[in-house]
Amino acid sequence: MMWFKSFCPPTLSTFRSIGRLTLITLLLFCSTTQAQPRNDWLNAAYRGDFDTIRISLEQDQTLEAHPELQSLLTELKTYQEHEQQFVAKRQSELTKAMKKMHAALAIGRVEDALIHAIEAQSQVKDPEKFIEQRDIQKLVTEAETHAGKTELEGNWLTALSLYRKLEMLFEPAPRYKTHIDRINQRVRVISLYAPKKITQLYKLRAESAGDATEAPPVALEAETWQKRLTDVNLPILTSALRNSAMQHYSGVGYRELMLSAVKSLKATVLTPGLEEAFPVLADQAKHNDFVSYLSIVQNNLRQRRDRMTNADVATTLQRVFDQNEKTLKLPQEVIIYELTEGAMSQLDPFSAVIWPYEVDQFNRSTSGMFFGVGVQIALTNNQLTVVSPLPDSPAHHAGIKPGDIIKLVNGQATTNWTLDWAVKEITGPAGSHVTLGVQRKAEKELLSFDLQRSRIQIHSVRGWERAPKTATGWDYYIDRENKIGYIRVSQFIPRTPADFDRAINQMESEHGINGLILDLRFNPGGLMRRSVDLANRFVSKGTLLSTVDSSDKTTSLYPAKAHLAHYPRIP
Numbered sequence: 001m002m003w004f005k006s007f008c009p010p011t012l013s014t015f016r017s018i019g020r021l022t023l024i025t026l027l028l029f030c031s032t033t034q035a036q037p038r039n040d041w042l043n044a045a046y047r048g049d050f051d052t053i054r055i056s057l058e059q060d061q062t063l064e065a066h067p068e069l070q071s072l073l074t075e076l077k078t079y080q081e082h083e084q085q086f087v088a089k090r091q092s093e094l095t096k097a098m099k100k101m102h103a104a105l106a107i108g109r110v111e112d113a114l115i116h117a118i119e120a121q122s123q124v125k126d127p128e129k130f131i132e133q134r135d136i137q138k139l140v141t142e143a144e145t146h147a148g149k150t151e152l153e154g155n156w157l158t159a160l161s162l163y164r165k166l167e168m169l170f171e172p173a174p175r176y177k178t179h180i181d182r183i184n185q186r187v188r189v190i191s192l193y194a195p196k197k198i199t200q201l202y203k204l205r206a207e208s209a210g211d212a213t214e215a216p217p218v219a220l221e222a223e224t225w226q227k228r229l230t231d232v233n234l235p236i237l238t239s240a241l242r243n244s245a246m247q248h249y250s251g252v253g254y255r256e257l258m259l260s261a262v263k264s265l266k267a268t269v270l271t272p273g274l275e276e277a278f279p280v281l282a283d284q285a286k287h288n289d290f291v292s293y294l295s296i297v298q299n300n301l302r303q304r305r306d307r308m309t310n311a312d313v314a315t316t317l318q319r320v321f322d323q324n325e326k327t328l329k330l331p332q333e334v335i336i337y338e339l340t341e342g343a344m345s346q347l348d349p350f351s352a353v354i355w356p357y358e359v360d361q362f363n364r365s366t367s368g369m370f371f372g373v374g375v376q377i378a379l380t381n382n383q384l385t386v387v388s389p390l391p392d393s394p395a396h397h398a399g400i401k402p403g404d405i406i407k408l409v410n411g412q413a414t415t416n417w418t419l420d421w422a423v424k425e426i427t428g429p430a431g432s433h434v435t436l437g438v439q440r441k442a443e444k445e446l447l448s449f450d451l452q453r454s455r456i457q458i459h460s461v462r463g464w465e466r467a468p469k470t471a472t473g474w475d476y477y478i479d480r481e482n483k484i485g486y487i488r489v490s491q492f493i494p495r496t497p498a499d500f501d502r503a504i505n506q507m508e509s510e511h512g513i514n515g516l517i518l519d520l521r522f523n524p525g526g527l528m529r530r531s532v533d534l535a536n537r538f539v540s541k542g543t544l545l546s547t548v549d550s551s552d553k554t555t556s557l558y559p560a561k562a563h564l565a566h567y568p569r570i571p
Contacts (some may be wrong), residue, residue: 041561050080098135107140111158112503113139113210114165115567122168131169136415139168147179150208157181157205181345185264187270191332193225195279212473223421225334231322232333234317237340240353241313248347251550254308257343258316259301264342265320265335266294271326280328290327294320350525361420364427366494366527373428373434373451375400377419382424384414386438391473394451399440407446408437428453457534460526461499462488476503481510488519492526497533502564503536532558540565 014475045053051157057063057073064070097120104112117139124130143162150243151159158185163176169178243262245254268274269291275282297320317339324330337355344352354362364370375395378385386404406414409425417425426434430453438447463474464486478486485507489496507513525531532545545558 006221048489050076050083052208054080064498069239081493091238094120095322097101097123100549101139102135105142109210110139110143114143114162114169114420118165118168118454127438133459136169139356140169151179152224153184153204155201155204155208156186156434158208159183160187161205161209166210182370186269189268189271189338190273192228194273197273197276223418228355228357229331229337230336234336236331236353237317237343238310238337239338241343242310244343244347244351245550247549248351249548249550249552250347252346253550253553254305254313257299257346258308258313258347259298259340261343261500262294262297262320264300264345265338266291266298267342269294269330278328278330278334283328286327290323293323293327310378314557326503359424364423365491365524366493368460368495370427370457371430372423373436374456375426377406377422377426384419390456393456394454395449398449398451400436400449401440403441404447406436407439407440408435410435411437430454447562457500458491458493459523460489460491460493460496462489462490463503463505470506472499472502474503476510478510483507485513485516486524487516488521491522491523492530492534493526494527494530495536496530500534500537529558533564536560536564537566 004320007198029234040052040056044050054073054076057069057076060069063073077088083229084188089408097116100112101116101120104116116135121127131140131199143166147159147162150162160180163179163183165176167176167180187198190201190221209347241254241257244252245258269281269287269371279289296546298315301316320339324332324335340353373395374390376387376390378387384406386395386400386402386406388402389400406422408414409422412425414422426436428434432453434451436451436455438449440447446568463476464478465475466473476485476487478484485503487500487503489500504513528545535544539560540562541560543557546559548552
């Protein structure tokens with residue numbers, strides 16, 4: 001049997017599901033012995049009716065003759081005791097969370113009240129019924145009112161936080177998606193074109209939240225919108241539209257894509273504060289003319305009943321470009337970028353355009369290899385901080401340590417650098433040099449490290465703990481005595497399946513495997529083919545994945561290959 005461990009906090013329903021599965025397993029185990037369980041026991045187990053089985057076992061006159069059933073009764077009583085403790089603890093947590101919710105609401109801390117309501121909801125059996133309670137409905141009304149008010153005041157980050165928490169209450173229904181999408185669009189646009197205003201938004205957010213929430217760093221000179229939109233051109237937009245309309249599985253056509261594209265562009269030019277980047281937006285007459293024209297385009301697209309062709313799309317785009325030249329004269333790359341982002345938002349959340357500025361970073365994340373100094377970095381208190389040097393890397397050999405703060409890169413101060421910009425500056429061609437100025441605790445002066453960039457290999461497969469003497473450098477057993485393995489896959493890159501095989505083979509050669517925990521938490525994805533290959537390690541036959549285009553025609557098929565599957569060796 002293949003084992004998989006869930007790392008999600010258990011709810012009452014998941015607790016009972018685990019108990020039901022355990023009981024069924026024990027009953028089936030008993031069926032392999034001389035003690036044959038009655039069918040009504042199994043049926044009761046599937047229903048989660050544990051009392052029926054316990055009472056039946058307690059009244060069974062032949063119980064003493066069957067040690068397996070005696071053990072089953074003991075396990076069942078233990079489980080029910082644990083369930084009672086679990087329910088009591090859940091009820092206690094529910095009561096505490098509700099008290100905190102009422103207390104926060106009484107002093108006008110609506111956002112805190114929402115947090116406690118979400119905590120309380122996680123303790124109940126029926127989340128939908130929980131929302132119907134009068135005090136929860138009152139909280140929802142106040143939160144909606146407060147979110148609308150803060151949005152009108154320009155406090156978008158607080159409004160966004162409120163809507164997101166409201167969305168969590170009503171999951172899986174996307175009740176507030178329109179509001180979240182609208183504010184996300186504004187924050188994205190301001191972050192890109194007028195980043196100085198982000199600091200102001202965070203100040204408003206801090207005042208509302210009553211804390212000292214710091215604004216993220218903004219590399220004003222390093223990462224201007226002009227640099228980020230370098231090489232953005234019309235062929236990228238037309239190619240994205242064509243591929244989305246012709247190949248995307250959702251069947252979204254040109255009309256829907258163009259509607260979403262124009263809507264996004266319109267929302268962009270209507271975003272307050274964008275005048276900082278484009279002063280022409282302050283010209284009300286020109287601004288109104290362009291927005292009015294976009295509204296006309298939207299109406300025409302909505303009323304259209306015939307199928308749009310490539311030529312229709314080209315004509316519509318050209319008219320938008322011409323109107324922009326007559327009115328606002330915004331840079332064409334801005335118009336193209338916003339139209340493209342809008343069109344892509346009509347697709348699923350995982351479909352996006354990789355822009356020229358992002359290609360290097362995308363390639364690093366999917367290839368599993370890059371040229372740099374081998375140091376993991378993070379922003380801690382808005383300072384570029386070393387998380388860990390990678391083993392056998394230039395940074396590791398030079399003596400860079402976790403907690404070091406990188407203050408200078410090639411003499412440039414890293415103040416307000418974003419992580420993306422830091423990665424761009426620290427990585428580079430193999431054999432080239434980069435100098436890091438590092439601040440370290442207990443050192444009065446900055447330490448200088450002249451590092452030669454080299455090939456850095458990313459390892460996406462990790463074990464339970466480091467074991468330098470093993471072939472892979474990892475110990476994969478979380479429970480060596482019971483032969484339970486643990487493998488974490490952090491992303492899907494070219495080497496992932498092969499490294500997974502090495503981990504399995506190492507355990508097989510050491511002690512064998514009775515079960516395996518596969519940890520995919522925080523895995524952002526990666527190469528589809530490599531994820532399919534990993535799935536093949538657990539499935540020996542059938543179709544692992546198929547892709548379809550907009551006409552529901554299968555465009556690719558990935559069947560399982562029996563010789564790649566490990567599961568015959570993993571009981």
